[in-house]
Amino acid sequence: MKELKHLNKYFKKYWFKLLMGVLITIIARLFSLVLPHYVNNSIQIVEKYTGNTITLSEAKQSLFHYILIVVGAALLSALFTFLMRQTIINVSRYIEYDLKNEVFDHYQILNLDFYKKNRVGDLMNRISEDINQVRMYGGPAIMYGIQTFTLFACLIPLMFIKAPTLAAYTLLPLPVLSVLIYQISKIIHKRSTKVQEFLSTLSTFTQESFSGVSVIKAYSIEPRINQELRDLATEGKDTSMALAKVNAWFFPLMVLLIGISNTIVIYVGGMQYINGQIESFGIIAEFILYVNMLTWPVAIVGWLTSIIQRAEASQKRINEFLTIQPTIKNEVVASTPIKGDIEFRNVSFTYDDTNITALDNVSFTIKAGETVAFLGKTGSGKSTILDLVARLYDTSSGEVLVDGIPVQKLNLNSLRSSIGAVPQDAFLFSDTIENNIRFGDENASFDEIVAVAKKAVVHENIEGFAKKYNTILGERGITLSGGQKQRVSIARALLKDPQIYLFDDCLSAVDTETEEEILNNLKRASQNKTTLIVSHRVSSAKNADKIIVLENGKIIQEGTHDQLNNVDGYYKELYINQLSGKE
Incomplete structure (x- = not known):
């Protein structure tokens, strides 16, 4: 992620909004953790009622109390989720705005030689498509990354506190997932770079075709231009499909590994309940909810990896131009009147x-x-x-x-x-x-x-x-x-x-x-x-x-x-x- 260090100055600029967004994100995730615990408590109330240890009115009163807590926590989680998007996602738009201005300002001070060596379509693609990919890193990636970290940081210790053995078995697929993500992310980085480079080629071709349409018509070469565009489109499709095929592995792998975890929870939890190692069947339901709560964060890991790799590839292309220094510089700050000799x-x-x-x-x-x-x-x-x-x-x-x-x-x-x-x-x-x-x-x-x-x-x-x-x-x-x-x-x-x-x-x-x-x-x-x-x-x-x-x-x-x-x-x-x- 060394290329993305260029964005650190913008993160410093909007540090307060980002900090507020991080805090709001953590609070929103904490409220979402209320549901599994009270589902467990509700099942225990039902078990106590069927075991004749509490009356029906006591059971109803407890269940109603738990429902109010769950609904209240869900509403608060929704409110803080809205505020989270209003802070972090807005910051990503501010960064996009600033970065586009930075790139455009830099374009204007570069020498004429730069424009002779680089095509307009490529310049346009870097200030539009590439910066859009970087924006995804500066907003959604941070937001979902914090969500994922918060859930992992809270859920995994909680699971080990409640049932250490069951938690250990439940989380067995995660190391396998980490290795797979690491291997696939390297492939994504290479293919993302190729996709962005191709988009520049396509932008250049279409821009030149539209600008030179009078020449194309005068020489009646529309069929040749159309064929060249079809060839470019085919190349683009193959390049994008190569990236899509790698990305397509993520979600099925997540679902498979989460399914395996659910199966382990039901089997190991069921055996522990039968053997009296856990007191209530509610803990199994609670763990199933925990595992399914981890489904999205685990799936997000793959998506985040893809976003970061794309952003890295795009920022690298942007940095290639930002590192070019103009040889013609304004060395004199004070204005100098001109007579005309x-x-x-x-x-x-x-x-x-x-x-x-x-x-x-x-x-x-x-x-x-x-x-x-x-x-x-x-x-x-x-x-x-x-x-x-x-x-x-x-x-x-x-x-x-x-x-x-x-x-x-x-x-x-x-x-x-x-x-x-x-x-x-x-x-x-x-x-x-x-x-x-x-x-x-x-x-x-x-x-x-x-x-x-x-x-x-x-x-x-x-x-x-x-x-x-x-x-x-x-x-x-x-x-x-x-x-x-x-x-x-x-x-x-x-x-x-x-x-x-x-x-x-x-x-x-x-x-x-x-x-x-x-x-x-x-x-x-x-x-x-x-x-x-x-x-x-x-x-x-x-x-x-x-x-x-x-x-x-x-x-x-x-x-x-x-x-x-x-x-x-x-x-x-x-x-x-x-x-x-x-x-």
């Missing part, structure tokens, strides 16, 4: 997952308020520059400085709060268009949202929808076209009104006329703002204060539009080609 000093960067060198000894300087465009072929390192400015990655060598300070020595939240980024692949949430734009500034008024939508030349498109700004977008903004998604993302960045704009080829899906209108609006909106534009179009770059051309991670040209257009090279060739294409 940017400098790259001999920066090189290699992606860990692909080992591709995106930048090789790159150096340049951007003054606050300047607009700089980056051009180059695909894979030349343009987008990497923007990622390094936002400190989504740290350099392999060299330094990135903002306002003359290395980004590692700036408050990370201050840095990113001063940046308005529009990624190449515009991401919109499944919410209204208004809320997607408001993401840039949650305190913005509706008029401000409309104003930035007009600057991004998307207002007329939005007004054309039936619900206008209240239109609910599909997942990842699938309701909109590529160009509309890009323009909504631009509106979001403009609403933020940051010190630094990062535009990563964000007009690639927009026609040239709309692009020119947006660029003019952006030029006015970004005055006195540092703006970095990544593009494949000269039209997006020609009005920049400086243009930097990259090739294979190195700077091959740098200057203004006029300067670069007057010398032979990549920029002039690109300009001529695109100009002739436009004509």
